[in-house]
Amino acid sequence: MSKRWPTSRDRAEREILPLNLSLYHAARDYPGGGKAIAAVYGVPATTLQHRLNPNADTHKLTVDDLEYVLEATRDPRILDSLLSLVPGAHWFEYQEATNDSSEQQLMESVAEMSSRVSDLLSRISEHRKDGVYTSGEVSELKKLKGQLISALQGLLVSAQRFDGESSHG
Incomplete structure (x- = not known):
């Protein structure tokens, strides 16, 4: 095959x-x-x-x-x-607060980050099976790493919003 x-x-x-x-x-x-x-x-x-x-x-x-x-x-x-082109640089798209409660946003951010961690670990495991990383596999892992960092940034923003509401509310 x-x-x-x-x-x-x-x-x-x-x-x-x-x-x-x-x-x-x-x-x-x-x-x-x-x-x-x-x-x-x-x-x-x-x-x-x-x-x-x-x-x-x-x-x-x-x-x-x-x-x-x-x-x-x-x-x-x-x-x-x-x-x-800039090693170590990552982007994050800031989402304005929605009508969802901050607790709901926080939980969704945790779920997104967990999903990204799972995706990255699954692909690393799959690519390690043959013991060789091709350039395409390395590029894929870099993209997944960037998506994980973006999800982490989203989680941090959600946590700050939640903390701000719970400390004022």
């Missing part, structure tokens, strides 16, 4: 991609694709699509293109790619 080679879509879901590929996948997955993003920001659709094409050597992405795609899609793969 042969092992199936991962498609670019598989890699986009599991690994931290280079910035040009994360922008390409984010735009491709956006409703209407690159054309819709171009329409929102009033830029030529063909130009943006050529710049997003990872196989087009003659067209290069600009900082404005990065801004358009990130703002329109809010795709976490782009932030993963950007912050992978």
